[in-house]
Amino acid sequence: MNVNNVCLEAVAVKKEQYPNGGLPEIAFAGKSNVGKSSLINAMINRKSLARTSGSPGKTRTINFYNVENSLMFVDLPGYGYAKISKSEKEKWGAMIENYLIKREFLRGIILLIDIRHEPGENDKMMYEWLKHYGHKIIIVATKSDKLKRSQINKHISVIMKTLGLLKEDIIIPFSSENKSGKNELWKIIEEVAGLMVKDK
Ligand SMILES: Nc1nc2c(ncn2[C@@H]2O[C@H](COP(=O)(O)OP(=O)(O)OP(=O)(O)O)[C@@H](O)[C@H]2O)c(=O)[nH]1
Numbered sequence: 010m011n012v013n014n015v016c017l018e019a020v021a022v023k024k025e026q027y028p029n030g031g032l033p034e035i036a037f038a039g040k041s042n043v044g045k046s047s048l049i050n051a052m053i054n055r056k057s058l059a060r061t062s063g064s065p066g067k068t069r070t071i072n073f074y075n076v077e078n079s080l081m082f083v084d085l086p087g088y089g090y091a092k093i094s095k096s097e098k099e100k101w102g103a104m105i106e107n108y109l110i111k112r113e114f115l116r117g118i119i120l121l122i123d124i125r126h127e128p129g130e131n132d133k134m135m136y137e138w139l140k141h142y143g144h145k146i147i148i149v150a151t152k153s154d155k156l157k158r159s160q161i162n163k164h165i166s167v168i169m170k171t172l173g174l175l176k177e178d179i180i181i182p183f184s185s186e187n188k189s190g191k192n193e194l195w196k197i198i199e200e201v202a203g204l205m206v207k208d209k
Pocket residue numbers: 039040041042043044045046047048060061062063064065066067068069085086087088151152153154155183184185186
């Protein structure tokens with residue numbers, strides 16, 4: 010998609026704060042610090058519209074980005090962030106789950122996994138949980154620039170095996186640094202969101 014116009018349309022912690030809807034929504038889930046907000050910036054050609062940070066726990070609300078009035082990117086807080094209290098963790102969990110379970114405009118979920126590491130228990134649980142709710146899931150293996158090219162396939166295989174992915178499941182190596190994987194991911198997002206836009 011040719012992206013020029015993006016705005017932060019809503020910042021929500023509860024349902025009443027979600028945008029009215031109508032546009033197809035694509036949500037970005039994954040462990041804290043895996044690169045969700047960075048990936049959104051890379052996809053929309055912006056350096057820092059979605060706020061990012063070197064330390065985990067940056068995104069603490071559900072942020073809705075209106076992309077070209079065609080679809081909504083939904084940046085979620087990460088899971089597995091250790092440095093918050095149990096009650097806050099539960100609040101975050103409920104906030105994310107409520108969105109993922111009940112949002113009728115949600116068309117697909119991009120689940121981010123750090124390409125360098127085997128998926129952890131949290132990642133496996135999230136993947137199983139999303140599958141259980143019947144969501145369309147796309148796995149994006151982030152930070153591919155941190156690996157040598159020759160290592161990428163091996164790491165993708167480990168992620169596929171650990172999550173129990175099948176050959177037909179979608180997994181894309183991606184780098185927000187050098188933008189590799191961007192065109193491929195856009196193509197899939199357009200398909201999943203049901204957009205007919207052909208230019209990229
Ligand atoms: N080398 C490299 N670093 C990345 C990439 N993507 C993200 N990062 C870095 O990883 C850190 C975390 O990125 P964020 O985009 O804030 O991660 P997040 O998943 O949104 O984190 P939370 O909001 O805390 O859940 C930042 O320091 C980014 O610069 C990537 O593709 N390559």
